[in-house]
Amino acid sequence: MNNEKEIFLRYPSALDIVFVLGAGVSNPDGVPLQRELLPAILSIKEIQNSEIGKIVTEFINDNFKYNIETYQFPQLEAVFGFLDYFIQQNESLNAKYTNKRIHEIKEYLIKLIHFVVNFKTNKSSPYYHKFWDIIHNSQKSISIITVNYDTLLEQAFEFLFKSRAGFIDYCIPLMNYENLPQISSHKFWINTREPVKVFNGENPTPYKIIKLHGSLNWKYCNCCNQTLLTPWDRSIDLNKGKFLGYTYPEMYEYEYKCPIDGTDFQTLILPPSFLKSLSHPVISHLTNEAAHEIRVTRKIVFIGYSLSSSDLHIKALFKKNIQEGTKIIVINPKEKESLILNYSSLSSSAEFIYSSFENLLNDSSILKKIFIEQ
Numbered sequence: 001m002n003n004e005k006e007i008f009l010r011y012p013s014a015l016d017i018v019f020v021l022g023a024g025v026s027n028p029d030g031v032p033l034q035r036e037l038l039p040a041i042l043s044i045k046e047i048q049n050s051e052i053g054k055i056v057t058e059f060i061n062d063n064f065k066y067n068i069e070t071y072q073f074p075q076l077e078a079v080f081g082f083l084d085y086f087i088q089q090n091e092s093l094n095a096k097y098t099n100k101r102i103h104e105i106k107e108y109l110i111k112l113i114h115f116v117v118n119f120k121t122n123k124s125s126p127y128y129h130k131f132w133d134i135i136h137n138s139q140k141s142i143s144i145i146t147v148n149y150d151t152l153l154e155q156a157f158e159f160l161f162k163s164r165a166g167f168i169d170y171c172i173p174l175m176n177y178e179n180l181p182q183i184s185s186h187k188f189w190i191n192t193r194e195p196v197k198v199f200n201g202e203n204p205t206p207y208k209i210i211k212l213h214g215s216l217n218w219k220y221c222n223c224c225n226q227t228l229l230t231p232w233d234r235s236i237d238l239n240k241g242k243f244l245g246y247t248y249p250e251m252y253e254y255e256y257k258c259p260i261d262g263t264d265f266q267t268l269i270l271p272p273s274f275l276k277s278l279s280h281p282v283i284s285h286l287t288n289e290a291a292h293e294i295r296v297t298r299k300i301v302f303i304g305y306s307l308s309s310s311d312l313h314i315k316a317l318f319k320k321n322i323q324e325g326t327k328i329i330v331i332n333p334k335e336k337e338s339l340i341l342n343y344s345s346l347s348s349s350a351e352f353i354y355s356s357f358e359n360l361l362n363d364s365s366i367l368k369k370i371f372i373e374q
């Protein structure tokens with residue numbers, strides 16, 4: 001007999017480890033690094049033959065020069081920075097690129113990035129699976145901050161969810177939690193901040209995953225200002241620039257619209273830019289949540305993250321909130337002076353380990369440093 005009851009899940013007041021994951025962690029599974037995104041957009045046939053792909057390519061050709069043969073491309077943060085300049089100044093570039101058109105091109109370029117990042121992630125990652133296995137078995141209190149848009153980390157969590165050993169807490173209020181008839185088909189996600197049903201003495205762990213730059217499976221409605229989580233639907237129609245969903249089990253394709261007000265959804269990913277606007281309510285909410293986790297943890301472990309100059313808001317976040325005595329470990333495949341200097345400006349006692357994400361999962365001395373040593 002199922003012994004069912006409702007319990008509040010416990011969130012510890014202090015944390016053992018906060019992991020900060022960068023693009024280097026998803027790269028082994030085929031997710032492109034930032035510098036590879038623009039070359040991919042300008043070469044993938046499906047993009048080049050699509051409506052929004054043609055519009056974005058024309059804009060780049062009109063305003064930037066590049067050489068595919070010598071692999072010389074403009075930086076993606078420069079292209080976004082250029083678009084953001086006209087948006088922030090409320091100016092037009094010329095008669096062809098009016099301010100309204102610039103807004104559209106920015107959203108199209110974000111959707112192309114969405115498409116490229118999603119291109120190779122329709123599978124389960126063995127590395128992230130192992131990572132979760134190690135985390136869960138360590139019995140440490142852990143939160144994860146990530147700047148990656150892809151959903152490999154969450155897809156690999158499935159085995160812990162299915163065995164009811166743990167739940168994911170995205171730390172944002174989701175439309176999925178609302179008690180409205182029109183969202184009944186999206187009510188599958190468990191709200192870990194409310195009492196949850198457990199059976200036979202289960203005690204699932206809530207794991208915070210704070211996606212500071214947004215996520216491919218979040219859809220934002222700027223009418224009701226809410227976010228819908230669609231864990232399995234990340235597809236985009238490159239001709240209309242709309243999100244696609246699929247009925248189950250028939251797999252009929254349909255266009256996603258907000259179930260509350262019928263408005264088209266927007267992407268919720270924060271692209272790299274030299275003029276980044278951080279005013280999105282979801283992004284500022286997540287930044288505050290991350291600040292709290294950084295303040296209460298004993299150790300911060302950065303993996304595969306370069307702390308680049310277009311991420312000054314991340315530097316500010318850590319610089320403000322790292323407490324004296326918090327141990328900092330930086331794990332990156334290659335020894336680079338720029339990396340050492342970047343992180344040393346956050347903490348003079350940062351410790352550097354040179355390993356890829358895949359290798360550290362099998363390296364007992366690194367795992368001991370992360371999980372056991374104080």
Ligand SMILES: [Zn+2]
Nearest residue numbers: 221224258261
């Ligand atoms: Zn809405």
